[in-house]
């Protein structure tokens with residue numbers, strides 16, 4: 001029975017029934033790096049489906065998070081931040097965002113409450129003006145970091161930046177106005193049946209969520225260009241055989257790639273202390289996600305200048321469409 005493939009045995013569930021007038025569809029968040037797009041998606045979904053960090057340009061993949069309501073199903077597509085690309089990876093990410101923009105039913109343009117509107121925001125506003133067929137909701141994020149006057153001034157400034165279907169202030173950390181954001185986005189969805197089953201919160205495969213949780217743990221405390229040089233690949237992931245049901249254990253073998261040997265030394269740290277710490281923090285998050293104990297084998301490898309090398313990008317999972 002060791003080779004039993006559970007995926008093959010899985011019987012597809014019938015789609016849930018739904019009320020008349022039900023709406024379903026896709027939204028995506030765009031905005032400068034670090035404005036809180038992934039945090040907002042996690043807060044709306046109610047579970048961490050995308051990793052976040054205080055490093056700009058953390059998001060590299062398109063992650064779908066699903067919000068279930070009685071009257072609607074909102075699928076949020078989290079995209080990398082829009083910015084002028086500087087590397088081949090940057091170009092791939094930029095084209096990924098552009099292709100997402102034309103596919104969704106509504107776009108959420110995120111601008112933080114606590115920073116003046118800058119050239120980056122104006123660049124995105126111009127790009128969005130070209131998407132005439134898709135409604136754009138301006139979302140003023142992180143209101144917990146600004147006072148009343150700052151928020152009012154920002155709402156006014158945002159209203160002057162373009163033509164928006166709505167403008168909504170929100171704080172993901174302060175759980176302020178989350179339902180309003182969902183309401184407003186759902187209002188722009190077309191009528192239609194649910195596209196995902198009730199309990200589904202994301203369509204990311206577990207391997208990908210695990211790789212992202214390891215990358216998130218590794219980003220903490222690293223600086224300069226190192227965060228951008230880190231990529232994580234899960235090589236193997238399997239339940240350990242012959243354990244008692246209450247002692248279940250998942251074995252995970254993962255590689256953390258950097259671009260140079262000097263970076264490898266930093267990531268590993270003195271006598272391996274830093275890597276051990278990253279492994280422990282990642283393992284706790286992965287155990288919470290998968291609901292089982294985890295053995296994590298994490299190796300650091302060098303893939304020289306992978307961000308600029310098409311072959312390496314493919315090997316690390318950044319195809320034309322990530």
Ligand SMILES: Nc1nc2c(ncn2[C@@H]2O[C@H](COP(=O)(O)OP(=O)(O)OP(=O)(O)O)[C@@H](O)[C@H]2O)c(=O)[nH]1
Pocket residue numbers: 031032033034035036037038039040051052053054055056057058059060079080081141142143144145170171172173174
């Ligand atoms: N105070 C406060 N901080 C927030 C809020 N939302 C996000 N942040 C912080 O802002 C930083 C960036 O958040 P992310 O969600 O990773 O931002 P992002 O726009 O997805 O970033 P990229 O992936 O780089 O494009 C993190 O340190 C978050 O904790 C909020 O509502 N309030």
